[in-house]
Amino acid sequence: MKELELKYGCNPNQKPSKIYVAAGENLPIQVLSGRPGYINFLDAFNGWQLVRELKAATGLPAATSFKHVSPAGAAVGLPMDDVLKKIYWVDDMGDLSPIACAYARARGADRMSSFGDFIALSDTCDKDTAMLIKREVSDGVIAPGYTEEALEILKAKKNGNYNVIQIDENYKPAPIEHKEVFGITFEQGRQELAINDELISNIVTENKELPEAAKIDMKISLITLKYTQSNSVCFVKGGQAIGIGAGQQSRVHCTRLAGQKADNWFLRQSPKVLGLQFVDGIRRADRDNAIDVYIGEEYMDVLADGAWEKIFKVKPEVFTREEKRAWLDQMTDVTVGSDAFFPFSDNIERAHKSGVKYIAEPGGSVRDDLVIDCCNKYGMVMAFTGIRLFHH
16 A cells, blocks of 8 residues: 545644655555544554564553643553552453553553553564553554454444554664645655663762663653653653653653553552442443542532542542642652753752652753752662654
8 A cells, every 4th residue: 555545634624634655665654443633643553663672672561542742651571569550440350461561550650641642562462462452532543463362342332433453663764754734845864773771870979879670760760751742751660651741842741741650540449439339330430530630720620529429439539739749759769761862950859759759851051060969969879871862
């Protein structure tokens, strides 16, 4: 297949629309179900690059949950404990395969952002992963292959209209890429930087103890940032992104956004949230929305008389600011990556509030010394990569 005609571009009025390889070669994909659109393919191809690199860097199956050309979550296929299974709503699915664990983590870390996602998998989609996808609101999936059982399950989703794409895992794009804006063609070399141990070896803080698990988390943060709309900051813990701040003009706003998402991820593991009793038959999205409001500042929207009865069997107690802070103070050993240097130490102060101990950033700010001093104050380990990872 040389080209694929699409229904429309970014918006319904943007026609005609299609995808093709400029050199006239065959497209490296097959559409096995559905009719993916312009944005679907942007998410699919960016997501595929991300998971392919995650697997190469860690040796583990990887998955990502993409929304509007930025990842909402990314993870490798490590096992989940009972608490994670519960907050990701997969505690009823038994033991999951590694690739299914990767997607459960990628989808579950920020369920508000992952709603209606496009999924990318580094490995063949198996029955476990397909069963997980079946129950979520999602636009489609891209993977190098599908088992017969998985494909049958996915083809039945959305009355047969769910988008399923298979990509040739051996496909290599040309080293020069092009993009057209306002009739002007931009040309640049592809971002082929390898994210590896050498890239994070320049530790500039007094504390230089970087355990293997933190190295993996650093690589996950940097690879995720490589495919996140800039400016961007990524918080990672235990092999998965737990907070991604994308597309902000100010670096500290990225850090605050990502940090708040990381905080929400941890707050969902607190006894107060785990103990919430939802009414029977509540939809998954409504349950996610209620939790997000309950742990936020607008909690009375779900606790007011006349409102809570529609969501909960028993009216929950207020999760006070002091209680939330006490719980968050238990979060430790978090890693944060930044796609460009931290220009001020306020980013470090904010990261500290979310349990950050390990940091990877390019360095090169005129205030690097102040940023390093702030890391030393908290006993953090910071590596300067020396390379920027902007993505637009």
